[in-house]
Amino acid sequence: MSLPLAALGTLAWRNLWRNHRRTLIMLAAIAIGVWAMIFMAALMRGMTDQMVRNGLQTLPGELQLHQRDYRRDPSVVNSMEPPAGELLQVLQSAPVAGWAGRVRVPAVISSERGSRSVTLLGIDPEAEQALGSLPEDLFEGRGLEGKGDRGLVIGASLARRLETALGKRVVIMSQDPDNNVAERGARVVGIYRGRLQGDEDRFVYAGRAAVQELLGIGQQISEIAVSGNDYRRVDEWYPRIAAAAGSGLETLTWTELDPFLGSMLAVQDGFTLVFMVVVFLALSFGLVNTLVMAIFERVREIGLMQALGMRPGLILGQIMLESLFLLCLGLVAGNLLAVLTIAPLASGIDISSVAQGMEMMGMSATLYPALHVQDMLMSTAVVIILGLLASLAPAWRASRLDPVAALTRD
Secondary structure (H helix, E strand, O other): OOOOHHHHHHHHHHHHOOOHHHHHHHHHHHHHHHHHHHHHHHHHHHHHHHHHHHHHHHOOOOEEEEEOOOOOOOOHHHOEOOOOHHHHHHHOOOOOOEEEEEEEEEEEEEOOOOEEEEEEEEEOHHHHHOOOOOOOEEEEEOOOOOOOOOOEEEEHHHHHHHOOOOOOEEEEEEEOOOOOEEEEEEEEEEEEEOOOHHHHHHEEEEEHHHHHHHHOOOOOEOEEEEEOOOHHHHHHHHHHHHHHHOOOEEEEEHHHHOHHHHHHHHHHHHHHHHHHHHHHHHHHHHHHHHHHHHHHHOHHHHHHHHHOOOOHHHHHHHHHHHHHHHHHHHHHHHHHHHHHHHHHHOOOEEOHHHHHHHHHOOOOOEEOOOOOHHHHHHHHHHHHHHHHHHHHHHHHHHHOOOHHHHHOOO
16 A cells, blocks of 8 residues: 555644644644754854954954064064055955054053053054954043044043043053163043953053154054954955965964964854754653654554555654654744744843853853854754654554554554
8 A cells, every 4th residue: 555645744744633732732842942942052152253253353353464473572573564565455355354454562551640551552543443443432532533643542441540531641651673661641532441341451542653653663563454254254265365475474363363262163063053952852752752642542543554555664654744744843933933032132132240250251241142044954953853863763663563453452
């Protein structure tokens, strides 16, 4: 006896709804499990993306070029010439979205009440805008108006520690190429709040030309930061820039500059898959129990179909189709529920109550869940594969029932 697939599917669908209550309970369990997988994956993706982006905007950039000794000794001595020729052409072509050359040196900033060691960043504000590296929350004063701006923009935390304020004069000190102290007075023209409090204490912004003049280095810079607006695809365009830079410069991607951030991406992908598998393994016990109960109630029916000539393979296929229908319905409901619950959270979740702990992880006080299509596809694959594997045992048992024993069963 053979049945077309359409007829077999019709039988499986009708059998699935013989016991509406049991089917709906199992559907709800699968939907909630799928929702939990995707929702937790979105939260973890959001945390990871935020950590990476905060790190890149602090570095910043997805790629950096330095003089080869700069990372070992980040002093003004290890500066380099601004890009020219082939390197400049590559930096000005797609897929590069923006690049900036900056002076970045250790310095000391002093007020009349204290002094702190800082990192002095001599920047061109217009070029830095494309990298997203400028302070976003400038709550007092103004930002730098150009690379020749002689004012300073400092963090709110640093201003408190120095007991200084907007409009006050401070002294910025560093070393020139001859290892002499280079210093000058400057006025605080802006105060910013950083994503992390450590940024406020660490980074002091000034015009690049003003810093070059202070240090006596002409047009030289400390580093070139490059962004392609997709930190996950840097390897696609990085070799071209490295080739144009030549052996005289060190070209490093963000994963090499900050291995911790790079490892977070790989760990997060693995952890998401493990979480999904664990969640559905727990659900699979309920799925198996549902199918076993359905088969137990239909022993005589299955025996009759076998007595009429229905092959064991068709019985196995019918039970597996019932399981597949159940899984697909649960997936649709779970994915829809996930989209409906994650979409309203796109503006962010306030986690300021644990802000200090989050700061240690490189995160800010707002968490932005990230719903990725690959996470939805991964959850679908996990549910289908594990669900069908879990259904195989009861389906196999049903296909191997003895017709005589099944028909005579009380």
